[in-house]
Amino acid sequence: KNEVEQSPQNLTAQEGEFITINCSYSVGISALHWLQQHPGGGIVSLFMLSSGKKKHGRLIATINIQEKHSSLHITASHPRDSAVYICAVSAWRDNTDKLIFGTGTRLQVFP
Amino acid sequence: KAGVTQTPRYLIKTRGQQVTLSCSPISGHRSVSWYQQTPGQGLQFLFEYFSETQRNKGNFPGRFSGRQFSNSRSEMNVSTLELGDSALYLCASSLTSYEQYFGPGTRLTVT
Numbered sequence: 001k002n003e004v005e006q007s008p009q010n011l012t013a014q015e016g017e018f019i020t021i022n023c024s025y026s027v028g029i030s031a032l033h034w035l036q037q038h039p040g041g042g043i044v045s046l047f048m049l050s051s052g053k054k055k056h057g058r059l060i061a062t063i064n065i066q067e068k069h070s071s072l073h074i075t076a077s078h079p080r081d082s083a084v085y086i087c088a089v090s091a092w093r094d095n096t097d098k099l100i101f102g103t104g105t106r107l108q109v110f111p
Numbered sequence: 112k113a114g115v116t117q118t119p120r121y122l123i124k125t126r127g128q129q130v131t132l133s134c135s136p137i138s139g140h141r142s143v144s145w146y147q148q149t150p151g152q153g154l155q156f157l158f159e160y161f162s163e164t165q166r167n168k169g170n171f172p173g174r175f176s177g178r179q180f181s182n183s184r185s186e187m188n189v190s191t192l193e194l195g196d197s198a199l200y201l202c203a204s205s206l207t208s209y210e211q212y213f214g215p216g217t218r219l220t221v222t
Contacts, residue, residue, distance in 0.1 A: 033211075035213075040215070041148075041199050041201075041215060041216040041218065042213065042214070042215040042216060043201060043203075043213035043216075044213070045210065045211060045212065045213070048210050086154065088154075094167065096159075096166060096167045098156055098167060098169075099144075099146075099156055099211070100156075101153055101154040101155070102153075103153045104153065
């Protein structure tokens with residue numbers, strides 16, 4: 001079983017819809033990251049969370065440390081939001097923090 | 112500030128050859144991490160360098176190695192290339208332990 005699980009794996013939406021991507025993890029973490037990867041390959045860091053909720057424009061990320069669960073929400077989705085969204089956790093391993101990645105959620109937003 | 116740069120962006124090599132990839136971090140960042148991304152395994156951590164020392168290493172064979180120079184620029188080398196080494200290689204630099212800034216990646220194809 002993967003230490004970081006994301007759902008769904010694939011998601012399609014119509015422009016304007018509210019989108020939720022979920023991430024569950026089974027290890028102790030110091031932080032959780034949401035990353036966005038566009039088809040060209042480059043990765044952009046969207047959020048880094050250790051508790052509560054963060055908002056940036058139409059993106060909202062929440063984390064529940066007790067339940068080991070995080071969600072990424074996109075309000076009023078747009079075709080330019082089409083990308084792969086990756087959840088990653090910073091976990092303490094071998095005396096240092098390591099990033100462990102989920103397998104990603106591929107989002108397609110149609111006009 | 113300029114972002115993380117990686118060279119070359121694309122590379123085609125033959126089995127058995129070796130390859131060197133380069134990463135220039137954001138100015139002032141002393142930590143550089145390398146990741147491999149493949150369709151089958153997703154994103155996996157290769158190694159991290161901080162102030163010219165390897166601080167952390169993932170579960171990859173010894174054919175994968177790296178180094179960091181005094182100006183924080185980093186290189187990774189893969190010797191005796193195998194078909195399975197075809198992947199997108201990403202580097203990320205950071206100022207703190209948690210927040211990482213990713214480069215655009217080098218897409219390596221081994222034929």
